[in-house]
Amino acid sequence: MIELLTQLLSYGFVVRALIVGGLVSLCAALLGVSLVLKRYSMIGDGLSHVGFGALALALALNLSPLEVAIPVVAAAAFVLLRISESSRIKGDAAIALISSSALAIGVMIISYTSGMNADTSNYMFGSILAMSESDVILSVGVSISVILLYVLFYNKIFAVTFDENFSRATGTRASRYNTLIALLTAMTIVVGMRMMGALLISSLIIFPALTSMRVFKTFKQVVISSAILSVVCFVAGIVLSFIFSFPTGASVVVINLLMFILFSVIRLVKNKI
Amino acid sequence: MKLISCEGVTIGYDGQEAVTKVSFDLEQGDYLCIVGENGSGKSTLVKGLLGLIKPQAGSISFNGIRQNEIGYLPQQTMIQRDFPASVTEVVISGCLNRRGLLPFYSRAEKNRAAEKIKQLSITDIKKKSYQDLSGGQQQRVLLARALCATEKLLLMDEPVSGLDPLMTADLYQLVAKLNQTQGMTVLMVSHDLESAIKYSNKILHLKTETSFFGSTADYLKTEMCRRMMGELSDD
Numbered sequence: 001m002i003e004l005l006t007q008l009l010s011y012g013f014v015v016r017a018l019i020v021g022g023l024v025s026l027c028a029a030l031l032g033v034s035l036v037l038k039r040y041s042m043i044g045d046g047l048s049h050v051g052f053g054a055l056a057l058a059l060a061l062n063l064s065p066l067e068v069a070i071p072v073v074a075a076a077a078f079v080l081l082r083i084s085e086s087s088r089i090k091g092d093a094a095i096a097l098i099s100s101s102a103l104a105i106g107v108m109i110i111s112y113t114s115g116m117n118a119d120t121s122n123y124m125f126g127s128i129l130a131m132s133e134s135d136v137i138l139s140v141g142v143s144i145s146v147i148l149l150y151v152l153f154y155n156k157i158f159a160v161t162f163d164e165n166f167s168r169a170t171g172t173r174a175s176r177y178n179t180l181i182a183l184l185t186a187m188t189i190v191v192g193m194r195m196m197g198a199l200l201i202s203s204l205i206i207f208p209a210l211t212s213m214r215v216f217k218t219f220k221q222v223v224i225s226s227a228i229l230s231v232v233c234f235v236a237g238i239v240l241s242f243i244f245s246f247p248t249g250a251s252v253v254v255i256n257l258l259m260f261i262l263f264s265v266i267r268l269v270k271n272k273i
Numbered sequence: 274m275k276l277i278s279c280e281g282v283t284i285g286y287d288g289q290e291a292v293t294k295v296s297f298d299l300e301q302g303d304y305l306c307i308v309g310e311n312g313s314g315k316s317t318l319v320k321g322l323l324g325l326i327k328p329q330a331g332s333i334s335f336n337g338i339r340q341n342e343i344g345y346l347p348q349q350t351m352i353q354r355d356f357p358a359s360v361t362e363v364v365i366s367g368c369l370n371r372r373g374l375l376p377f378y379s380r381a382e383k384n385r386a387a388e389k390i391k392q393l394s395i396t397d398i399k400k401k402s403y404q405d406l407s408g409g410q411q412q413r414v415l416l417a418r419a420l421c422a423t424e425k426l427l428l429m430d431e432p433v434s435g436l437d438p439l440m441t442a443d444l445y446q447l448v449a450k451l452n453q454t455q456g457m458t459v460l461m462v463s464h465d466l467e468s469a470i471k472y473s474n475k476i477l478h479l480k481t482e483t484s485f486f487g488s489t490a491d492y493l494k495t496e497m498c499r500r501m502m503g504e505l506s507d508d
Contacts, residue, residue: 037356037357153376154376155366155369155372155376155378156369158358158362158366159366159369162358162363162366163350163353163366165320165323165325165347166366167366167369168323168324168325169325169341169345170341170342170343170345170367170369170370170422171340171370172369216357217357217359217405218357218358218359218362218402219356219358219359219362220359220362221357222357
């Protein structure tokens with residue numbers, strides 16, 4: 001086991017994947033608690049598809065992927081949130097519309113420029129090799145600011161998540177914090193997307209929160225448990241991916257699924273007692 | 274002293290007026306009930322008072338209280354019923370309006386939350402999860418949160434809906450006590466006309482417009498009240 005770990009850590013790309021992935025998992029888990037509880041889980045999924053489209057565009061235009069994707073996805077987050085808040089258009093339908101359109105456009109751009117190949121599959125399902133030196137620096141910066149903002153606004157995020165009308169009535173600018181959550185989510189998704197894959201990144205947001213809620217019942221416990229669970233599952237997923245050469249994203253999701261089943265069983269047993 | 278004065282307030286959604294030219298005053302120490310049928314604009318008026326919707330016309334002025342110092346007890350949404358949060362976490366979130374932009378709660382807010390928890394006798398369940406509580410206990414927790422947010426005015430939107438008769442009586446007692454012994458001004462939206470008449474000193478009867486505003490004693494003499502009560506006893 002130790003031998004395996006030292007072998008793993010001797011590869012630069014694995015260390016980079018672990019740093020970025022660990023931080024992204026942590027951010028995704030923190031934000032995920034609010035998104036799941038606010039019934040916004042699908043926003044994560046929608047944003048990742050928009051991210052895929054943006055990535056494809058950046059490659060076609062020979063621009064730096066993250067620098068294009070972050071503003072595009074942030075703008076999409078803003079739009080999706082506005083749509084969800086307005087009662088006239090059904091939020092879930094709008095998200096499905098935007099996400100499948102972005103995916104379709106992305107696929108068309110890719111097939112026009114480089115053709116569907118192994119790279120495309122990596123974008124869809126994630127690759128451990130995806131992170132370069134400069135990506136690491138950008139991702140660490142983004143992740144740290146997400147975590148800092150989350151901690152600073154923790155109490156307000158709780159209040160807005162639990163009861164938006166009450167917090168607005170008592171003077172908290174709820175829409176400002178909704179926007180903050182959406183923007184932080186957008187940044188987290190873009191940074192994690194190439195490692196986890198556009199189709200799978202939203203699982204990082206949804207799984208840890210849902211799994212933790214099987215067993216834990218206060219907000220703080222759920223947040224802490226999600227954060228730990230998310231990082232643990234990610235590291236386990238990387239190890240799995242490395243040993244069997246599975247796609248990284250898929251490995252992480254499968255580990256998360258196993259944890260979800262485990263926690264569900266724990267809940268069943270607890271309720272029986 | 275007038276805490277809130279509404280002058281000709283009109284509020285609407287999507288081009289339709291839900292509340293038309295409503296005027297009333299809320300004096301300190303009042304127990305005002307807003308009654309009316311479904312769709313008569315009661316909840317819309319509440320949202321206007323809280324600043325959640327901007328009135329299209331008229332004015333709502335506050336005196337001796339700021340808009341964000343109203344202790345609001347909302348109708349429960351489905352999301353909250355299975356929300357993972359401890360009682361303490363929920364109650365202390367009522368103190369957020371004292372924090373401004375400061376990020377964390379200080380000792381003062383923690384003490385305030387503990388005091389309200391004690392006052393509403395929910396100390397023994399303060400570590401429990403909100404989702405594991407009965408409907409009556411959940412209302413007490415939300416009431417404690419509202420008390421954290423206010424010194425002067427409680428605004429309650431259908432506080433007893435979904436509660437059994439025992440819990441309902443219990444909640445009314447609690448609110449009446451706050452009104453009488455602590456001088457807490459109460460503004461309650463209610464379906465329950467009988468209790469509204471029993472506890473309130475003023476009634477606002479809405480039917481999009483103001484059908485009646487005045488003392489509860491005067492309201493009892495009106496045709497409208499007799500009709501509503503008659504309908505009740507027919508049930």
